[in-house]
Amino acid sequence: MSIRKDVVEPSVKLFEGERWLVITGILGFILAAGIAVYIFFQGSIILPEGNLGDAFSFNAAIGIFILSIAAILPLARLGDKKRKTIRWLFIISSLYAYAIETIQNFRGFNPRFSREGSVVDMIGGMLFGVFSLILVILAVLLTIQFLRIKFPFERPLLLIGIRYAFISILVANFAGIWMILLQDRFTGDMGNIIVLHGIGFHALQTLVFPGWLLEKIQLQDQMKNRLIHYGSIAWMLSIIVIAIQTALGRTVFELTTLPIISGIFLLVWLSTVIVASVHFIKNWRTNTLRTNSITPNQG
Template sequence: MFKFMKLNRIENEPSVKLFEGERGLIITGLIGFILSLGIAFFILFKGHIMLPEGNMKDAFSFNAAIGIFIISIAAILPLSRFSDRKKKVIRWFFIVASIYGYAIETGQNFRGINPRFSRVGTEIDIVAGILFGIFSLVLVVLAVILMIHFFRIKSPYERPLLILGIRYAFLSVFAANVAGIWMILLQDRLTGDAGNLIVLHGIGFHALQTLILPAWLLENTQVNDQIKNRVLHLGSIAWLFMILLIGIQTGLGRSVFELTILPIMASVICIIWLGSVISAFVFFIKPKHDNHLSTDQSSVTQQSR
């Protein structure tokens, strides 16, 4: 009996696990967090302005963002069905581009040089900035390759909810990459009177957490598949509409934080996404709560006997 239950449990476990075999990417992502922590302490004691044009807050946010991004890629890459050779190539491109980004963003800001759009740097600084742009484009290309590949994966899917969440997430990441290329072409993050492309860029990339985490939560619930899919579709579509409204507002050269129709609509839609995440979390903890109550009731019954 025990042997049968053990075999049944093993068969129900997914054969492809998140983060499996991606130690290099995980370490690379953790480096970004460690650098951000060190920069936070530096800012606490020395301030964030590094003359003539450096800003350690930019280095802090960049390293943290890349760290989160690479950790997210480490989580989903095992699900890509790439061959070992292709995964190795993609993995090392991500690692090299990220390490260069960490070094340039941190080092140049510490020296008081804008790592991307310097106006006071030497020829070497300008070349380093150009290389920074090239490596940024490498990350864009890799993200597009992964997006296309995940959309081309054919059923049956071993983990369909995760695949669905990943597909939605990459649509948001694509919008973030468009904002990144836009910044490169403008040689600035500001557009119009008050538009800031970095907001669209950052929020778009966070879909790798905000849309994939609910998919993982729903995957580990006992709710029927129809409800799971509805919750995931609702939250993901709401997120993409929010990204669209933020993109339009930014493209108009206006701040996404002003109280006008587009930001207000984006906020309302964001609440819908948040509701889907809360629902996924409730579904996730409910079976465990029920099992805990059942165990307690069983214990009371045995004691009464």
């Protein structure tokens, strides 16, 4: 995953050609916003099993995940047919996930592991599992595709962040399969698999965003390379520690050895993002000053 100095100039744009994926992602935020308003006035619990707080967080999470996929899919170097197939599988799976999560929680049933619902509710939950597996398969296919891309890279710093992000997503998908097998999100005394699942998926933002920042700033290539690798590796190590803590049946929100180690790794990742952000802001200010100084002279 090293960066060479003779890379080609960036040409592929984020989100290019992915209008329907973008719309699907935005729909998740619209649903989450509507649920938030309902919770404000009516509360989140609907008996016997419904929890609108879960529906709110799920729809928002799927929304940001699909928007992230829409952003990076143009960089995957897929043929038109493969890209179209992957796009619509993501869209169909997401729409079903939005529908089952929202409708079932409003009806008062757990959309995945209902113990109070009818046979129809259980079938809906099983289909939820099927569509979840489709998302897992799509993520694996994209992981393989991004790892197979050979030099010259389109937007190399961004590509490195994407590669690390998809490795993190693989861990998140294993957590999802873990929940399906357990028919629950909890393990042991206090372990909550959904935390590992959610944090793993957020790598599409936390590791891709620094790559986007770094490609925009004036800095030595070696320093950019170190920042993206150090930050991404620290994130991955944090995910691994969280997975171990969860497997032990312990919560990641306790002040014991493993959560503290995970927090330290996250601080390392955060420090690389801060460094990249500071340089980005400095470059933006410099460019703004240059533009303002040139414009009056041209007049």
